[in-house]
Amino acid sequence: MVKKVIITGGCGYIGTVLSELFLKKNFEVISIGFLKFGNKGLQYLKKYKKFKNIKDDFVNYKKYKNIFVNAEHVIHLASISGM
16 A cells, blocks of 8 residues: 655645655655745656645645545645745
8 A cells, every 4th residue: 555645835845855755755745735936846746656736725625635535644834935
């Protein structure tokens, strides 16, 4: 069984590093983020087959409740930088 981690803000400054760490450990990584400051981090992580980003605000997490099933970890990093 593939281990799964959900990272809110997985394409952000800290999230990209953490996402790659989990991907290298053979986890499926699902990121939820709305990419307010661009998609540079997303482009970098797209090379991994087990990476997926859901482009949305985490405020809408209830409509994605099915992705939380069987998740090993949920890591909340979503925020607006500079706030």
